[in-house]
Amino acid sequence: MESGEILLLDNVRFLEDEAVDKKPEEHKNSSLVRNLSPLSDVFVNDAFSAAHRSHASIVGFTTQLPSYAGRVIEREVEQLKGILTTMEISEHDSFVLGGAKPRDTLDIIDFMLERGVLERILVSGVVGELFLIAEGYKLGSTEDFLRKKNYTESLPQTEELLKKYGEKIEIPLDVAIETSGKRAEISVEDLPSDFIISDIGRRTIERYVEVINESVTIGFKGPTGKYEKEEFGVGTRVILRTIANSKAKTLVGGGHTLAALDKFNIDRDKFTHVSLGGGALIKYLSGKPMPAIEALKEAAKK
Numbered sequence: 153m154e155s156g157e158i159l160l161l162d163n164v165r166f167l168e169d170e171a172v173d174k175k176p177e178e179h180k181n182s183s184l185v186r187n188l189s190p191l192s193d194v195f196v197n198d199a200f201s202a203a204h205r206s207h208a209s210i211v212g213f214t215t216q217l218p219s220y221a222g223r224v225i226e227r228e229v230e231q232l233k234g235i236l237t238t239m240e241i242s243e244h245d246s247f248v249l250g251g252a253k254p255r256d257t258l259d260i261i262d263f264m265l266e267r268g269v270l271e272r273i274l275v276s277g278v279v280g281e282l283f284l285i286a287e288g289y290k291l292g293s294t295e296d297f298l299r300k301k302n303y304t305e306s307l308p309q310t311e312e313l314l315k316k317y318g319e320k321i322e323i324p325l326d327v328a329i330e331t332s333g334k335r336a337e338i339s340v341e342d343l344p345s346d347f348i349i350s351d352i353g354r355r356t357i358e359r360y361v362e363v364i365n366e367s368v369t370i371g372f373k374g375p376t377g378k379y380e381k382e383e384f385g386v387g388t389r390v391i392l393r394t395i396a397n398s399k400a401k402t403l404v405g406g407g408h409t410l411a412a413l414d415k416f417n418i419d420r421d422k423f424t425h426v427s428l429g430g431g432a433l434i435k436y437l438s439g440k441p442m443p444a445i446e447a448l449k450e451a452a453k454k
Contacts, residue, residue, distance in 0.1 A: 169208055170209055176450070179206075180215045184209060184212065189216040192213075198224045202432065203225065203442045204440075206443035210444045214447040214451040225448075240268070244369075245368060245369035246271065246364055248364070249273060249279060255306050255309075257374065258306055261313055261317075263439040265313070265317045265320055274364075275324070277374050280323060281294055293344075324353065324356040325339065326339045327343075329347035329349055351387045364394050370402045372403070373405055373434075374409060376388045385415070392413065396418050
């Protein structure tokens with residue numbers, strides 16, 4: 153290679169020994185690390201989205217080379233630490249949590265409320281439906297769907313969180329269902345329904361917007377419903393636009409959240425921080441170890 157040239161390699165996921173969870177000391181013997189380390193002067197990790205994985209390309213080089221965090225990881229960690237610190241010391245903060253990964257979302261709720269980080273959790277999506285069941289509501293067809301997908305395996309944790317932190321967790325007041333291809337809204341008091349819940353209703357949206365407007369720090373992860381369909385993107389669209397127009401310190405993240413921002417033409421620059429992480433953001437917000445960051449810290453001690 154000539155001076156100033158850059159070599160772009162194929163996706164490391166194609167390597168047999170890449171996507172295996174091992175310690176850095178074990179990954180240093182992988183073909184990737186053994187072959188590239190002698191050709192390199194330093195290792196720079198800028199893959200925050202993969203920082204929750206203990207894979208060869210993420211942690212293996214940190215035992216062999218001087219290792220540094222890139223600008224993306226630096227910005228993500230600094231912004232997330234700053235926002236969580238603000239949430240801890242402020243009395244008016246809220247986090248809107250939705251999407252279709254209830255186990256991950258419940259871990260975030262558990263960690264943040266146990267640490268006393270948050271004043272209000274506003275739930276929607278699948279986790280919102282689980283909280284409705286935990287509160288004693290029968291959901292009908294939606295409940296059958298949740299059981300089929302094994303989401304109800306998270307019900308014991310949901311019930312425990314509601315028991316411990318019920319005053320801090322706001323659940324939907326009404327929901328939107330699809331009937332004859334159109335959006336219809338019903339109060340949770342009128343459940344169960346033969347139709348699948350596809351979004352939160354307008355009363356819930358108004359309540360969540362009210363809480364958001366009173367907050368000095370706001371987080372959002374996971375759409376409130378099936379935002380891909382225009383008629384069921386109302387909750388996601390209204391709440392994201394409310395957060396975008398807020399003067400509060402704001403955090404949004406997750407793959408579907410970023411897709412929703414693009415779908416609804418919401419300017420990412422309006423938020424304090426837009427995290428590129430999906431699984432990595434979940435791990436960070438759940439207080440769980442981040443192998444990439446831990447490996448870089450260990451490398452810095454050498």
